[in-house]
Amino acid sequence: MTAFNILFTSVGRRVSLVRYFKEVLKELSLDGKIVTADMKNNAPAACVGDIHELLPHATDPFYISRLLEICSQHDIKLLIPLIDTELQVLAEHRLEFEGVGTCVLVSSPEVTRICYDKRKTSAFFKSIQVNTPQTLNGEQILSNPHTCYPLMLKPANGSGSVGATKINNAEELAFFLKYIPNSIVQDYIVGQEYTIDVLMDFQGKAHAAVPRLRLETRAGEVCKGMTVKDSTLMTTAKKVAEALPGAIGCITLQCFVTSAGKIVFIEINPRFGGGVPLSFVAGANYPKAIIQWLLERPISWMDMDDWQDGLVMLRYDDAFFVDVNRQL
Known part of the structure; x- marks a missing residue:
């Protein structure tokens, strides 16, 4: 078979993950290269791959065309995205990558x-009847003097715990509802x-x-x-x-x-x-x-x-x- 080349996008600091895949290629006696891609040329994980390529942001209109170019150039068999912001766009374009022989390790657009x-995540958990924190209306909580604290506030589309904040009282809730846009409030577990x-x-x-x-x-x-x-x-x-x-x-x-x-x-x-x-x-x-x-x-x-x-x-x-x- 041709070489089993793997591309990691938004590789950043994921040194251990890249090294592990390199070890598995050797274990399976597969001839293949590790290609890393990132918005920056000095991403640490680029130092453990074989080839590094620059990528625009996932919201850039040329993001998909640039990735397809990289996959074709390096005969990529498996593309592994590593940050949340690129998952949706890759899920929607997965068939285009299959057309150049690349499998994108990404779930369906619906997933x-x-x-x-996080609002849809909460609704999904409830739909399959597993426990999840109650999602609350922030403005209603503020108007209720009997609200029990603490609560948890987080961006609905956040990642990596950025913006996730423990709320201890009404004053903090009022501030962070304004400070963190598109946020949700949940029970503190x-x-x-x-x-x-x-x-x-x-x-x-x-x-x-x-x-x-x-x-x-x-x-x-x-x-x-x-x-x-x-x-x-x-x-x-x-x-x-x-x-x-x-x-x-x-x-x-x-x-x-x-x-x-x-x-x-x-x-x-x-x-x-x-x-x-x-x-x-x-x-x-x-x-x-x-x-x-x-x-x-x-x-x-x-x-x-x-x-x-x-x-x-x-x-x-x-x-x-x-x-x-x-x-x-």
């Missing part, structure tokens, strides 16, 4: 719409917070779910986490992901488990999350499964629930030192 708007990586095949079936306890976060991304083999979390997460109309690849769910054992889902990201390398290292080899499915190879090795419980990830900053004249 991306559900996940990108107390409990242990989990991210669950669910692996979906190209027919919408869930093959694995790895819950990761969020021990510590920084700028909305987990910096300390631990795998937890909780059968209830795993089963419920698979149910949620399979209910999405056209989910493929890695579906990242976020939920709380209260002191009473109640699971409360709060968010869905239909892409690889920042902490997903913990699931890989624990033994859930999602990249290998995705590549073999694309190649239509039998997967006799796959027992995706056979991963290490209690594996802790402690992330830290590292650095690349690159000559300013070096062409990435």
Whole structure:
């Protein structure tokens, strides 16, 4: 076969993810290059790929044509988007990429719409009868002197916990309703917070779910986490992901488990999350499964629930030192 080249878009700081896919290509004895793309030429993950290309913003009218050019030029077999803002446009143009021989690892346009708007996410959770925080009317809350605080306010289309704010009283609510546009207000949930990586095949079936306890976060991304083999979390997460109309690849769910054992889902990201390398290292080899499915190879090795419980990830900053004249 021709080389199995992989393109990561909006690659940014996702060094571990790129390295893991490179290792899987070697493990499968596949001749292939890793192409990274970003708006910046100095994206850290570009230092671990083979080729780096510049991309306009996902809202740019030339974004899709530029990506198609890159895919054709480098014979890309698999395109993996890594930030929320590009998922919708890629989902809507997926057939154009198939026309140049590229599979875009993105769920259906309906799934991306559900996940990108937290109001639609909340409605989806309710429609499949799983617990989710009650979404409240901010103005009505302000007019009610008996409102119980704290509450949670967040942008309806936010990402990475940007703008998510704990509201302790009416004065804070009034301020942040004006300060954060297009925001929603929800019940404030107390409990242990989990991210669950669910692996979906190209027919919408869930093959694995790895819950990761969020021990510590920084700028909305987990910096300390631990795998937890909780059968209830795993089963419920698979149910949620399979209910999405056209989910493929890695579906990242976020939920709380209260002191009473109640699971409360709060968010869905239909892409690889920042902490997903913990699931890989624990033994859930999602990249290998995705590549073999694309190649239509039998997967006799796959027992995706056979991963290490209690594996802790402690992330830290590292650095690349690159000559300013070096062409990435």
